Amino acid sequence: MDCPTCESLVDAYVDGELSATDSADFEHALEACPECRKRLEAARSMSAMLRELPLEPAPDLLHARIDRELRAIAGAAAPRRALPRWTMPVAMAASLLVAACIGWVGGTLTGRGGVGEDEMVSTYLRVASSEHAVDVASSDRHTVKPWFAGRIDYSPPVRDLTSAGFPLEGGRIDVVDGRKVSVLVYRHNQHRVALSLWPAAEPGDTSPRVTSYNGFSLATWRHGGFEMHAASDVAPSEMADFAAALDRDTGEDR
Amino acid sequence: MEAPKPDSAMVERFRAVMLPHLDAAHGFARWLTRDPVRAQDLAQEAMLRALRYFHAFRGEEARPWLLRIVRNTWIDSRAKAGVEQPLEMVEDRPTEAPDPEQNALAGDRRRHVAAALAALPAEMREILVLREIEDLSYKEIAAVLDLPIGTVMSRLARARERLAAALRDRLGRSGHGLPDM
Numbered sequence: 001m002d003c004p005t006c007e008s009l010v011d012a013y014v015d016g017e018l019s020a021t022d023s024a025d026f027e028h029a030l031e032a033c034p035e036c037r038k039r040l041e042a043a044r045s046m047s048a049m050l051r052e053l054p055l056e057p058a059p060d061l062l063h064a065r066i067d068r069e070l071r072a073i074a075g076a077a078a079p080r081r082a083l084p085r086w087t088m089p090v091a092m093a094a095s096l097l098v099a100a101c102i103g104w105v106g107g108t109l110t111g112r113g114g115v116g117e118d119e120m121v122s123t124y125l126r127v128a129s130s131e132h133a134v135d136v137a138s139s140d141r142h143t144v145k146p147w148f149a150g151r152i153d154y155s156p157p158v159r160d161l162t163s164a165g166f167p168l169e170g171g172r173i174d175v176v177d178g179r180k181v182s183v184l185v186y187r188h189n190q191h192r193v194a195l196s197l198w199p200a201a202e203p204g205d206t207s208p209r210v211t212s213y214n215g216f217s218l219a220t221w222r223h224g225g226f227e228m229h230a231a232s233d234v235a236p237s238e239m240a241d242f243a244a245a246l247d248r249d250t251g252e253d254r
Numbered sequence: 255m256e257a258p259k260p261d262s263a264m265v266e267r268f269r270a271v272m273l274p275h276l277d278a279a280h281g282f283a284r285w286l287t288r289d290p291v292r293a294q295d296l297a298q299e300a301m302l303r304a305l306r307y308f309h310a311f312r313g314e315e316a317r318p319w320l321l322r323i324v325r326n327t328w329i330d331s332r333a334k335a336g337v338e339q340p341l342e343m344v345e346d347r348p349t350e351a352p353d354p355e356q357n358a359l360a361g362d363r364r365r366h367v368a369a370a371l372a373a374l375p376a377e378m379r380e381i382l383v384l385r386e387i388e389d390l391s392y393k394e395i396a397a398v399l400d401l402p403i404g405t406v407m408s409r410l411a412r413a414r415e416r417l418a419a420a421l422r423d424r425l426g427r428s429g430h431g432l433p434d435m
Contacts (some may be wrong), residue, residue, distance in 0.1 A: 011411055015385065017392050046418060049367045050386035058280035062294045066276065066301050073305065074265035128291055 001029035002046050005035045014043045035126050059126075061214065064118045073135050109136050112221040121195070124216060124231035127185050127194040134170030144171045148182050154209035155252055156182040157224060165196040166193060184240070193242055200227045208243035219243045225248050268308050268367050275317045276301065278388060279324050285383045286328045296331065300324040318394040324382065325398060352409050363425065370420040377415035385410060 001229070006029040012018050013026050030037050127133055136147040141158040148156060151173055160168040166186040174183045174196060186193040200222050208221040208228075217239035219230040232239060260268070277302055304323045311319060327401040371379060384390045385397060395410075396403045 011407065015392065015410075026278070043414070044417070046414060046421070047386055049363070050382065053275070053364060053371070053387065054279040054369055055387070056284040056293075057277040059294065062280060063276065065294075065298055066273070069298070069302060070265050070269060070305070073260055074262040108342070125291055126295060129266075137334075167313060212265060 001025055006030065006033050007039060010036060010039045010043055014040065014047055018114075032200065036101050048069050061118065061121065061242075068118065117211075117218060119176055120194075120218050120220075120229050120231040121213060123176065123183060123196055124192075124194040124233075127172070127183065127192055128233070133172075133192070134139055135172040137170040139168045139170075141168065144168065144184070148169060152180050152182055152237065154182075154199050156184070157226065158184060159246060159249045161186060161242070161245050161249060162215065164241070164249070166242055166245060188232070188234055188238060188242070191232055191234045193230055193234065193239070195246070196229045196231075197226045200225055205247075208247070210240045210243065212236055221247075224245050260308065264308060265305070271311070271316050272304055272308070272320055273302070273387045278317050279320050282321050282324050282380075282383060282388065283328070285371070285379060285387070286325065286342050286376070296324065296328055297426055299331070300327040303327055315394060317388070318390055321384065321388065321390075322398040322400075343344070354407050367421065370417060370424055373420065374413065374416060377409065378416055381410050382413050382417065409425050 006026060009018065009022070009026045012022060013154075017025060030040065050072055073177045136144055138144050139162065141160055145155065145158040148171060158168070158171070162168070166188050169185045169192070171185065172183050173180050174204060175181070176196065179198075181196050181198045184197070185197045186195065202222070203225075204222065205224070206222045208219045210219045212218075215233070217232050217234055217236045219228070219239050219242070221228050221243060223246070228243070230239060230242060232242075234242070276297065280293060280297040283300070284290065284295040287293045287296055300323050303326075304320055307323065350358070370384060374382070381399065384395045387398060390398065392403050392406050392410075395401075396406045399406065401409070
């Protein structure tokens with residue numbers, strides 16, 4: 001084997017892509033070729049450096065997001081197959097358990113089937129990733145509000161809150177539990193607030209309930225006939241300010 | 255192509271076959287996007303797309319199959335965002351200047367290696383990640399990137415040369431066994 005041939009095999013050898021015979025030939029050729037031995041050492045050293053980089057396993061939140069999507073799809077999917085008879089009591093017990101858990105999570109689940117913290121954070125994260133922040137970018141509510149018409153089956157109240165420190169950035173559609181909902185995106189300094197809202201199933205206003213969840217601030221309340229769900233990385237006190245400003249502004253012209 | 259709607263049996267099979275590779279999908283997405291939040295979005299979008307295509311999965315190796323979808327989803331999202339550059343033209347992201355006094359520390363070396371890899375053009379970055387971090391064979395890489403094996407080999411060689419040069423700049427020549435070319 002001449003040197004150019006053995007040189008051309010260094011990578012494939014390190015990558016374990018040579019057949020047993022080719023490997024043996026290559027190793028034999030190496031003995032006579034100090035240049036290629038150096039190359040081999042270099043290739044191994046670089047490979048080792050890359051392999052000691054920390055892995056990036058999927059965060060728990062991502063697991064939760066995907067698990068939820070899969071459950072929604074499996075639940076909404078085509079006709080259920082008949083289940084063996086014994087599964088019925090098990091299934092009933094399971095759904096009772098789920099119902100009990102939902103009841104226990106309690107206050108945060110409201111309106112159309114309810115939304116959990118993970119979902120609110122997911123909505124926020126989709127907004128916070130800059131490429132998909134808004135589908136319609138405008139601080140003018142007369143631009144944003146009509147944009148929703150024809151995209152969802154209700155017309156959400158759209159308010160610009162610049163005077164309160166939360167300028168409107170735009171709107172987008174998000175899918176929560178398999179349903180399309182309107183999301184308004186507000187900016188607050190370097191942060192964004194994602195406000196999802198949809199018609200309330202029950203009448204009456206409630207005052208905003210602000211919570212912290214995995215470092216995010218969440219607010220849930222009902223106002224003017226809409227369920228409001230806000231999520232952001234601002235401090236909880238700023239989230240309370242946001243909710244109050246929104247209620248104030250929506251209240252003014254009624 | 256109109257895919258059949260996934261039923262609950264298919265979702266279950268998908269969970270068993272593909273979910274174990276979510277870490278790989280996310281890791282690859284991290285290196286493609288170089289952004290933790292966008293990586294999660296990309297991995298999620300790719301997972302859902304994989305479910306839609308799952309009816310066409312014929313029991314081949316699951317991880318390359320999924321990584322291919324991650325990459326295609328990424329390319330589509332870039333196209334949608336108006337990024338029209340071909341992969342090889344993607345700008346290098348500026349990275350911190352090397353600090354020779356810190357070079358002795360292994361953790362610091364890792365940081366430099368990560369930064370040098372992140373700064374490579376996407377086309378070189380992805381092939382190195384698939385080979386060295388995801389540990390795919392040439393044949394699997396060829397399937398993920400939709401390239402002939404010969405092109406995989408030449409592209410990999412070029413990526414390694416470029417990374418070696420970047421590391422020589424960052425780490426200095428001595429003691430790292432990197433080739434002088």
